[in-house]
Amino acid sequence: MSTLDLRGVSRWYGNVVAVNDITVSLGPGVTGLLGPNGAGKTTLLHMMAGFLAPSRGEVVLDGQPTWRNPEIYRHLGLVSEREAAHGFLTGWEFVYASAKLHGLSDPRAAARKAIELVEMAPAQDRKLSTYSKGMRQRIRVAAALVHEPSVLLLDEPFNGMDPRQRMHMMALLHDLGAAGRTVLFSSHILEEVEQVSGTVQVIVAGRLAASGDYRTIRRLMTHRPHVFAVRSSDDRKLAVSLMGSPSVAGVSLDATGLTVHASDYGTFTRELPRIALAERIRVRQLVPSDESLESVFSYLVSA
Amino acid sequence: MNSTIAWITARGLFGRRRFLLLFPLPLIFIGITALAASIDTADEFATPVLVGIGVAVVLPLVALIVGTGVLGSEIDDGTIVHILTKPVPRWKIVLSKMVVASAVTAFVAGGSAFVAGWMTDGPKLGLALAAAMVIGAIAYCSLFLALSVVSRRPVLIGLLYIAIWEGLLSNVVSGTRVLSVQQYVVTLAQKLAGTDLLMSTVKLPAAIIMTVVVTLGGLYLAITRLRSFSVAGETS
Structure with missing residues (x-):
């Protein structure tokens, strides 16, 4: 069980404010980060994952700052939006390397488990460069999950997936949340967020516009x-x-x-x-x- | 040093097409040396060929291709995020990449230098030149590794450094020679071989100290910059 806390977090690039004074606490369960394109979702996720320093405020994972602190990755997994992956590795090599880099005691078993979780076992011996967009996304989720992190951050995880893959990914995120992990994913599509997450954070133009149970948000919206x-x-x-x-x-x-x-x-x-x-x-x-x-x-x- | 990172780095390096660029350089180097040796005496062609092509072109270009390839290309295509989201100390990541880059550069540049040196003046010069190239490979790789974390255009800046700073300025303005890896390599090779065939311009202690300074400085810069590596906020 982990909590990711954002306290008065802002981020600006020159005169442009990308994220404006956001305070939010993410606990176990699935949270959807909803907002139109350019709202600052990715910037916010990067700050959560320790890939960007907040201009003001702080992001802490169980009391530990995420910026300049690689130790947090023992408890945090990230699936970035940019679908970059080492195309010359096979699915198995990619996930197994992640397990080894995490220093897991049994990297082989962990990799096998993660690959089965995303149903990629049949394609695990193919190179990543031969994968479809949805498959690559799933193998990246497996790599991010291989150390069973208590916090999982996903940036637009449903992009490029066909309806069946999307359903499967939604079920996976739902199960992870139900198992007590803190899962946050971003999306610009209300229906995606509504189907998976209990809690929704709506971000518009860098500000937190609404926050809470999806039914409340849905009512506000309808x-x-x-x-x-x-x-x-x-x-x-x-x-x-x-x-x-x-x-x-x-x-x-x-x-x-x-x-x-x-x-x-x-x-x-x-x-x-x-x-x-x-x-x-x-x-x-x-x-x-x-x-x-x-x-x-x-x-x-x-x- | 982390074997998994080194393994992925090596796979990435050999898997990219850019890697093929490494082969013609040493072959041309050896070919020209063979040609020169057949028509000229060693004291005539040693400096223009061994230094002018081997030390001044082959070594820095191979180091540039490899040194920016091990980290710069991963930063370029975003795959570095997969390595950075692991609880691995940043110095280990940099060191692993450094070991792979130096080893490959040393093998390619040092190997061809050994052959070319031998053809010029026997095994002693071959060994001395190869050893100096290995040390030069380490210094150059450290420099280009740091460059690929500091800048988004490491290859361009590296080329400018090789062509303008080392190639032009060092030959015209003698003061800049103390800040040129190329000159350290020449000095080391000359002292190791104990030959007059090569002309060294920097004193040995200066060459040794500066090589260490460049290597450690590059590593330090790469590690500190990687610690606070930011993913550029894409405005999507």
Whole structure:
């Protein structure tokens, strides 16, 4: 059981602030670090893993600073986003070398166990340069797990994985968290975070925008005004009927169709087909027009 | 010294295409020596060939390819992170890379120098030149290893050092010779062989002390810089 503590951590490059005064404590279980691209997730992860000095504040693992302290790697594993690996090594050699570098008493058994954990045993004798992106990612996870660290940090671990590999990796992270390890992974996709982690830290423009249980975050993200573009066989008639529903906050009508401001996402999407059916209007198009992640994040920040 | 790191380093070095560049240099060196020996007397060609090609070109270029290849290329492609996320003291990482780099450079440069020296003036000069090359290999590798942690363009800076500093300035401005590894190697070879065929420009004690200073200084710089190695924050 380990705790990774960030206390007032900031990092700037010249005039650009990449990470701005983040204080957070990560305990056992899976935590998702969610944020749009360029929010500072990677910078934050690098500081956690001891690969970058905070400009201000400190990062400590069980009381030990992570910067300039190689001893922390006995308890910490890192899977970086850059999918660099020694392509001339086979999967087995790569993980076995990691086990030996950790000075494990039985590196052979540890390597075998880690490779089985990520289901890479059938491909372990192939060179890393012949692996697919997802396979390389998995073998890198095996190398990071070979010493059974109490803290595992992963930067965008699901990038480049096919759906089956993604499910498998999610299950793996979930199991590791359930076994009492502190697992943190970053992602810019809400659904990924939601499926794996109990706790979510949302980071936007270098600041911690929201933090806590994923259900709370989910509610914050869904219980916000939603904008939909609707086209139908009779836009004007539909607009009148929609205004009668409490789930709709406003409707505007123009040449391209209707723009509906819904006050409640769930209710509106159930109401619309019911209203259309009752009024005998054919809905030709229903497009959520602000579903981009950036708008979700900007909403969170302003909330 | 860590055998696993040394093993990965050696595998990486021999696995890269850049490694093939190592072979033509010593072959050309030996070839020109053979050619010179067949048409000229030793005191005519010893300095231009053994020093001008062997010490001034083959040794530093091989050391540059190998010295920047063992660490610089891993920093370049990001694989160094796999080594750094292990509880291995940083001095052990640097030392392991240093041992591999020096050994390979010493073998390639020293081996060809032995053959070329023998062809010029018998086994004594061959052995002396090879021994001096081995010591020079250690100093150069330390220098280029440090360069690859300090700079993102170690090969370019290394080439500038070899071509401008050692190649040009040292021959024009005699004061800079005390700060040129090439001159230490020539001095060592000359004293070891006890021959007048080679012209040394630096005094022996100065050459010995400076070789030690360059080697230890390079190692120290590489180790301290690797201790606070930062992964550049990619703005993705």
